[in-house]
Amino acid sequence: MITEFGHFALILAFCIALVQAIVPLVGAAKRWPGWMAVAIPAAQAQFLLITLSFAALTYAFVVSDFSLRLVVLNSHTDKPLIYKISGVWGNHEGSMLLWVLIVALFGATVAWFGTALPPSLRARVLAVQAMIGAAFMAFLLWTSNPFLRLAVPPMNGEDLNPLLQDPGLAFHPPFLYLGYVGLSMTFSFALAALIEGRVDAAWGRWVRPYTLAAWVFLTIGIALGSWWAYYELGWGGFWFWDPVENASFMPWLLSVALLHSAIVVEKRESLKSWTILLAILGFGFSLIGTFITRSGLLTSVHAFANDPERGMVLLLILAVFMMAGLILFVVRAGTMQARGVFGLGSRETMLVINNVLLAVAAFIVFVGTLWPLVAEMFFDRKLTVGAPFFDTAFTPFMVVLGIILPVGAMLPWKRGKIGSVMRSLMPAFLLALAVAALIYAMQSGKSALAPVGMFLGTWLVAGALVDLWGRTGRQGWQQRLGRMRRLPRADWGKAVAHAGMGVTMAGIAGLMAWESEDIRVAQVGDRFEVSGYTIWLRAVNEVPGPNYRATRAEVALSRGSESIGTVFPEKRIYPVAGMPTTEAGIDNGFLRDLYVVIGDKQEGGGWAVRTYVKPLANWIWGGAILMALGGFLSLSDRRHRVAAGARKSVAGGVPAE
Amino acid sequence: MKRLVLILMLMAAPLWAVEPDEVLDDPALETRAREISSGLRCLVCRNESIDESNASLARDLRLLVRERLVAGDSDREVVDFIVDRYGEYVLLEPRKDGANLLLWWAGPGMLILAALVAALYVRGQRVQPGSEPEALSADEARRLDEVMKDE
Numbered sequence: 001m002i003t004e005f006g007h008f009a010l011i012l013a014f015c016i017a018l019v020q021a022i023v024p025l026v027g028a029a030k031r032w033p034g035w036m037a038v039a040i041p042a043a044q045a046q047f048l049l050i051t052l053s054f055a056a057l058t059y060a061f062v063v064s065d066f067s068l069r070l071v072v073l074n075s076h077t078d079k080p081l082i083y084k085i086s087g088v089w090g091n092h093e094g095s096m097l098l099w100v101l102i103v104a105l106f107g108a109t110v111a112w113f114g115t116a117l118p119p120s121l122r123a124r125v126l127a128v129q130a131m132i133g134a135a136f137m138a139f140l141l142w143t144s145n146p147f148l149r150l151a152v153p154p155m156n157g158e159d160l161n162p163l164l165q166d167p168g169l170a171f172h173p174p175f176l177y178l179g180y181v182g183l184s185m186t187f188s189f190a191l192a193a194l195i196e197g198r199v200d201a202a203w204g205r206w207v208r209p210y211t212l213a214a215w216v217f218l219t220i221g222i223a224l225g226s227w228w229a230y231y232e233l234g235w236g237g238f239w240f241w242d243p244v245e246n247a248s249f250m251p252w253l254l255s256v257a258l259l260h261s262a263i264v265v266e267k268r269e270s271l272k273s274w275t276i277l278l279a280i281l282g283f284g285f286s287l288i289g290t291f292i293t294r295s296g297l298l299t300s301v302h303a304f305a306n307d308p309e310r311g312m313v314l315l316l317i318l319a320v321f322m323m324a325g326l327i328l329f330v331v332r333a334g335t336m337q338a339r340g341v342f343g344l345g346s347r348e349t350m351l352v353i354n355n356v357l358l359a360v361a362a363f364i365v366f367v368g369t370l371w372p373l374v375a376e377m378f379f380d381r382k383l384t385v386g387a388p389f390f391d392t393a394f395t396p397f398m399v400v401l402g403i404i405l406p407v408g409a410m411l412p413w414k415r416g417k418i419g420s421v422m423r424s425l426m427p428a429f430l431l432a433l434a435v436a437a438l439i440y441a442m443q444s445g446k447s448a449l450a451p452v453g454m455f456l457g458t459w460l461v462a463g464a465l466v467d468l469w470g471r472t473g474r475q476g477w478q479q480r481l482g483r484m485r486r487l488p489r490a491d492w493g494k495a496v497a498h499a500g501m502g503v504t505m506a507g508i509a510g511l512m513a514w515e516s517e518d519i520r521v522a523q524v525g526d527r528f529e530v531s532g533y534t535i536w537l538r539a540v541n542e543v544p545g546p547n548y549r550a551t552r553a554e555v556a557l558s559r560g561s562e563s564i565g566t567v568f569p570e571k572r573i574y575p576v577a578g579m580p581t582t583e584a585g586i587d588n589g590f591l592r593d594l595y596v597v598i599g600d601k602q603e604g605g606g607w608a609v610r611t612y613v614k615p616l617a618n619w620i621w622g623g624a625i626l627m628a629l630g631g632f633l634s635l636s637d638r639r640h641r642v643a644a645g646a647r648k649s650v651a652g653g654v655p656a657e
Numbered sequence: 658m659k660r661l662v663l664i665l666m667l668m669a670a671p672l673w674a675v676e677p678d679e680v681l682d683d684p685a686l687e688t689r690a691r692e693i694s695s696g697l698r699c700l701v702c703r704n705e706s707i708d709e710s711n712a713s714l715a716r717d718l719r720l721l722v723r724e725r726l727v728a729g730d731s732d733r734e735v736v737d738f739i740v741d742r743y744g745e746y747v748l749l750e751p752r753k754d755g756a757n758l759l760l761w762w763a764g765p766g767m768l769i770l771a772a773l774v775a776a777l778y779v780r781g782q783r784v785q786p787g788s789e790p791e792a793l794s795a796d797e798a799r800r801l802d803e804v805m806k807d808e
Contacts, residue, residue, distance in 0.1 A: 386749030
């Protein structure tokens with residue numbers, strides 16, 4: 001009964017979305033306030049109904065209602081409760097329901113907080129958002145209905161994919177969707193502005209928090225996925241340049257670009273049409289990401305047409321929204337008049353360079369991801385574009401970006417002197433150079449990777465500190481420290497996010513340059529050395545889990561006479577799904593991770609044991625957390641509080657950012 | 658989701674990347690083997706090299722690489738040998754020839770294009786109202802002279 005109720009709520013939400021997509025748009029064109037106002041209750045009702053629908057599906061998972069096909073395929077009564085819940089979105093149908101729920105949620109925020117928006121803009125934004133929602137609800141209802149029943153329910157389910165029964169991966173998809181779908185909001189704002197024929201500072205003020213939120217969620221989602229790969233796949237890789245990863249990375253890159261160009265629109269009323277284009281493309285890449293992930297098109301070339309029907313429908317949705325967006329852009333972009341002008345040495349110019357680098361970097365990822373397909377279709381070559389290509393083609397952009405970042409962040413708007421900024425940054429620059437030189441000297445002429453990475457890391461963190469310090473005026477240091485505390489949160493957010501970028505860069509370079517590895521057969525009781533650490537395989541036991549069996553090793557770690565701790569690497573078998581997984585035993589440290597994996601029992605006795613020393617591994621995710629934290633700080637700034645936005649829409653004065 | 662299914666299928670054979678019994682006794686050869694393997698794709702995986710992959714096919718390839726190295730092949734010969742058998746598809750780094758040049762040049766080409774457009778934009782917007790007026794053209798200068806003379 002509850003299931004049918006959920007199904008019905010979804011159908012009703014679809015109908016409301018259709019109304020919301022048409023009536024307010026007509027109302028805005030004809031200037032009929034009543035018609036425009038329809039959008040507001042509609043957006044709220046739509047959100048409420050989809051929430052109910054989602055709750056109904058969650059309920060079915062929690063009580064293990066095996067009359068539901070989706071529950072049978074993805075759940076099991078023995079599964080811990082948290083994975084019963086995460087099982088709701090651990091599959092195609094349920095995750096699409098989560099997707100439309102988030103579309104509606106973002107729409108509802110405009111209905112709740114958008115009182116200060118011009119009514120016609122608000123109506124149009126909500127109408128475009130409803131079009132996106134309606135398209136995906138149609139997709140859901142007609143090709144991937146989560147509420148299908150089975151005539152003969154089985155006794156138990158087939159269990160959720162064991163790899164998904166993991167805290168990292170349980171929350172990886174929802175965050176990614178929040179990010180992907182957050183970009184739908186900026187897309188709606190972009191299209192609404194094009195229809196309206198007006199982009200001003202108020203518009204930028206509204207787009208920024210949504211971009212920021214989308215970017216924060218994407219950052220968290222990508223970091224969770226990468227962290228999961230690190231500890232779960234058994235050798236500690238953190239990024240594979242896999243098509244599915246690239247699919248989430250391209251929107252991330254574009255949202256970073258959009259975030260920065262929207263600042264220019266808001267503060268300086270410049271770069272308007274470019275920002276609109278970025279907003280359209282950003283959502284386009286989100287849709288491409290969804291398409292790549294769902295269609296199985298690129299995961300492996302052999303999996304082409306894995307799910308042709310769904311893939312084609314998604315491609316159609318993608319094509320319609322992108323065509324509509326781009327055509328509207330071509331027709332209307334000419335009306336966007338830039339107001340603010342700027343000189344060559346200005347923050348605007350630096351942000352233009354930032355955008356060029358990020359957009360081209362995203363383009364490279366895009367081309368590299370799709371190239372195998374193009375080569376096969378047009379040149380009859382079956383080939384692979386793997387990590388070596390991306391490392392070569394992509395990394396330089398991030399290096400250049402890192403080098404110019406602190407300078408751009410401190411240059412004044414409109415017209416500034418790079419020389420004077422460089423003077424205040426000189427201590428940071430020298431420090432970074434010294435660190436790089438020291439590391440170069442220490443590592444006896446190996447690759448340039450580590451020195452460059454450490455240079456960028458130091459330069460970005462120190463640069464962010466110099467920037468903050470520079471905002472505190474010229475009094476004594478006590479007053480300056482006090483003032484630093486009271487700086488606007490947006491300033492702190494910017495500094496923290498930029499420093500986080502540096503930390504991540506340093507972590508990636510450190511891990512890739514200095515990792516060491518040991519593979520061996522060890523008997524229980526054996527001790528051996530890996531890069532100065534003593535590894536002691538003390539015991540190997542069979543341990544039962546709630547819905548799996550584990551082979552668990554007890555490994556004591558020490559350095560010299562100092563004990564570091566004990567880790568318990570596991571190898572698990574999930575009998576229902578018939579799949580093994582590895583759980584690495586990781587001793588996390590600030591400067592290094594010790595990473596131990598237990599393998600198979602060997603014929604001659606003993607166990608295969610792999611040990612890695614992974615320097616600075618945690619910096620990669622630590623940096624990502626800092627970036628997300630910076631985003632949240634900035635979001636919580638008084639100036640960004642959504643409702644406060646449009647009231648103060650004067651663009652002329654440049655506040656102290 | 659598809660990728661997980663794929664990983665799972667691969668993990669069904671509980672093997673893992675480079676096992677102790679594969680490692681060659683000669684450390685120099687082993688280092689070369691590892692380097693070569695990290696550039697070869699595991700044919701049944703996502704973008705994983707055979708060095709990282711758990712699949713049994715990857716193990717076969719790793720053993721093959723080592724066999725060829727022990728037989729005295731150069732790194733290049735080993736790679737060519739494997740490409741002959743499995744096709745270009747095994748190379749993680751696409752070759753820089755033929756149509757692939759499009760791939761390799763797409764990034765730099767786009768960068769040049771984008772930098773040009775951006776430079777033109779930044780220059781162009783500087784001479785809009787509000788910034789310094791342009792110098793007079795020759796025609797305008799002559800007319801100004803005429804006007805001044807008339808005064």
